[in-house]
Amino acid sequence: MQEAAKIEAAWERKYPEQVVLAITKNSEERVNLMAIGWVCIASDEPPMFLIGIDDNAYTLELIRLHKEFVIAYPSVEMADATLYVGTTHGHKEDKGVRCGLKFIPADKVNVPILADAVANFECRLVEITRPGNCPLIVGEIVASHVNADESVKRLFTLGKGYKLGKID
Numbered sequence: 496m497q498e499a500a501k502i503e504a505a506w507e508r509k510y511p512e513q514v515v516l517a518i519t520k521n522s523e524e525r526v527n528l529m530a531i532g533w534v535c536i537a538s539d540e541p542p543m544f545l546i547g548i549d550d551n552a553y554t555l556e557l558i559r560l561h562k563e564f565v566i567a568y569p570s571v572e573m574a575d576a577t578l579y580v581g582t583t584h585g586h587k588e589d590k591g592v593r594c595g596l597k598f599i600p601a602d603k604v605n606v607p608i609l610a611d612a613v614a615n616f617e618c619r620l621v622e623i624t625r626p627g628n629c630p631l632i633v634g635e636i637v638a639s640h641v642n643a644d645e646s647v648k649r650l651f652t653l654g655k656g657y658k659l660g661k662i663d
């Protein structure tokens with residue numbers, strides 16, 4: 496049986512929700528990361544990701560400027576780092592250093608990938624569109640990487656208030 500509900504209340508039933516990290520670099524080569532739940536595969540030929548990023552995120556500014564970014568699937572062990580980069584802005588703060596995560600060079604973009612992530616996707620900007628109030632960024636995946644250890648588990652958002660953890 497279904498009963499009518501407010502959209503916000505129905506959306507609260509969406510969990511667990513995937514979370515990814517969007518990695519960018521500024522003109523001084525400083526690495527920035529943010530957490531993103533609004534993400535999906537937008538095309539498989541060519542392969543593309545779509546992410547929704549708030550207007551006031553530093554990440555959006557850097558993607559507009561350099562037209563490239565990395566999407567990483569964080570591991571369960573990255574819960575604290577994900578919460579940190581997802582609750583602080585990178586305009587002044589060096590989140591790349593302070594998050595404690597290990598970076599290695601990417602193959603095709605000038606943004607590093609995460610050494611211990613479950614998977615990394617190097618992306619080049621295709622377009623930014625705005626069907627509602629949120630800018631939607633479409634990026635073509637130009638290279639991808641997976642963790643050689645298949646037992647490394649992906650992090651998810653389990654509930655409201657950025658409750659992060661693993662799903663079995």
Ligand SMILES: Cc1cc2nc3c(=O)[nH]c(=O)nc-3n(C[C@H](O)[C@H](O)[C@H](O)COP(=O)(O)O)c2cc1C
Pocket residue numbers: 514527528529530531532533534547548549551552553554555577578580581582583584585586652657
């Ligand atoms: C689990 C989680 C999911 C999030 N999902 C989104 C999202 O989909 N879109 C968004 O704009 N912000 C999202 N945020 C908030 C951003 O990560 C946050 O605003 C961040 O501080 C932006 O960083 P920046 O200004 O350095 O780019 C999320 C945060 C967390 C912790």
